[in-house]
Amino acid sequence: MPKPQAVVFDIGNVLIEWQPERHYDAIVGEARRKEMFAAVDLHAMNDRVDLGENFHDTVMDCAKAYPEFAEDIRRWHDDWLHMASPAIPHSVALLRALRKAGVPVFALSNFGVETFALAEVEYPFLQEFDRRYISGHMRLAKPGPEIYAALEADSGVAPEALLFADDRADNIAAAKARGWQTHLFTGPQGWARALVETGLLTDAEAGL
Missing domain, CATH: 3.40.50.1000 (HAD superfamily/HAD-like)
Structure with missing residues (x-):
């Protein structure tokens, strides 16, 4: 070559x-994180952001769609710098x-x-x-x-x-x-x- x-x-x-799972484990615990990630495809949500969809709106729409996990889904937006570190x-x-x-x-x-x-x-x-x-x-x-x-x-x-x-x-x-x-x-x-x-x-x- x-x-x-x-x-x-x-x-x-x-x-x-870039370790979102690690951050969630530290904040909400591994069991809660696994439950949420099994129910909500957060990485697919993030793929939409990576293709140019608005970060805030995409995360908040996802949170509204899954009210049982809404607070933790919003962390993807609010805690983003902690996940990317x-x-x-x-x-x-x-x-x-x-x-x-x-x-x-x-x-x-x-x-x-x-x-x-x-x-x-x-x-x-x-x-x-x-x-x-x-x-x-x-x-x-x-x-x-x-x-x-x-x-x-x-x-x-x-x-x-x-x-x-x-x-x-x-x-x-x-x-x-x-x-x-x-x-x-x-x-x-x-x-x-x-x-x-x-x-x-x-x-x-x-x-x-």
Whole structure:
């Protein structure tokens, strides 16, 4: 494979932990959380936000539809920053090391319009990408091929020259099918090693 010309980061669980279940377990207890998640497809609700539906309205409509869980569903809106936390410091350092080395760095993330605006304030490093491809603004989402094609067309980088890190196997498979170089993210150490192996960073630059 050619040396990558640009690196593409997912955000959730790559740069910022995204663990709604963990937050609910801490607030309402595991039993209540399991009951609610079995009755209400909250991740499907969030997928609608990621495709550009209004964050507040989508969550509140869902809460109205399930009055027995209404208070806890509203937490998805009110506690969102607690679910999307903390940042993953080593991954942030890798983003900055790549930029310092002159490697273009893009974001490709399923994220709502309003939730991304919240995240940008909480996590200023999200403003450091050279280009950002955010599903809510594009009305396209991974793993649909259209969002990958849009990144290729806009960036002008050939598929085989893109190196993409994501924590979801389906998103990785979709990128790989287009010829992208990929890394299934399971932790920043493995991602750091991948960046060294592709010749983009030295061990020292990668924090290894």
